[in-house]
Amino acid sequence: MSTVDGDWRQRLRAQGYRLTPQRELILGAVERLQHATPDEIYAEVSQTSAAVNMSTVYRTLEVLEGLGLVRHLHLSDRAPTYHSVSNGPVHFHLSCRTCGGVISVDEEKAATFVERLRVEQGFVADVAHLTIFGEHSPPCPPPTEEHSHDHR
Numbered sequence: 001m002s003t004v005d006g007d008w009r010q011r012l013r014a015q016g017y018r019l020t021p022q023r024e025l026i027l028g029a030v031e032r033l034q035h036a037t038p039d040e041i042y043a044e045v046s047q048t049s050a051a052v053n054m055s056t057v058y059r060t061l062e063v064l065e066g067l068g069l070v071r072h073l074h075l076s077d078r079a080p081t082y083h084s085v086s087n088g089p090v091h092f093h094l095s096c097r098t099c100g101g102v103i104s105v106d107e108e109k110a111a112t113f114v115e116r117l118r119v120e121q122g123f124v125a126d127v128a129h130l131t132i133f134g135e136h137s138p139p140c141p142p143p144t145e146e147h148s149h150d151h152r
Contacts, residue, residue, distance in 0.1 A: 011067045022052050026060045030070050031084040035102060038079055073129050075102055092130035099140035 008027065009019050017023075022045075029044040030036060036044070042057045061082055064070040072080040075095045092110060094103040107114075107127045117123045 008067070008069050011069070012063075015067060017063060017067075022049070022056050023060050023063070025049055025052060026057060027064055027069060027084070030061075030064070030082050031086065035075065035081050035083050035104075037081055041082065071128055073131055075131055076100070090128045092127040092132070095131050095133050096136050096140060097133055098135045099143070101136070101140060101143070 012019050012023065025045045025048065026041060029041045033040060033044060038054065038057050038061060041061070042052065042054055045052045045057070061070060061072070065072060065082075068085060070082050070084055072082050073093065075081045075093060088104075090107045091104045092107060094105060096102075110125075110127050110130070114125045114127060117125050
């Protein structure tokens with residue numbers, strides 16, 4: 001597990017949470033899947049454990065997000081998508097309405113926009129929750145895997 005291993009365990013304990021196998025499985029699934037809905041996380045975890053149900057997934061994701069270990073975002077009109085904060089640098093997402101493809105874009109590419117919001121609006125933007133919807137141009141590339149998440 002790549003989340004600063006001992007760190008997340010210490011954070012759980014420091015906040016009064018027990019370290020359970022279910023929490024470890026769910027965080028591991030989020031890290032492996034990179035961007036996943038609760039249903040996708042449940043499907044991944046249930047392959048190795050029958051001790052996890054959907055309510056455990058939702059409760060655990062809420063705890064992990066509260067501890068700053070995972071982050072949720074909306075890549076479509078479906079359920080929120082979760083990703084581990086340890087999976088690379090802070091990024092925002094481009095979501096294609098045509099093919100459903102998602103491109104992760106380094107926050108640096110939004111630096112000018114974020115700075116203008118700060119200066120002109122007095123607003124500090126959290127681009128890690130940002131999803132920009134649109135379409136590929138030229139047309140969508142052929143899918144390369146089940147969950148096409150490009151990282152740029």
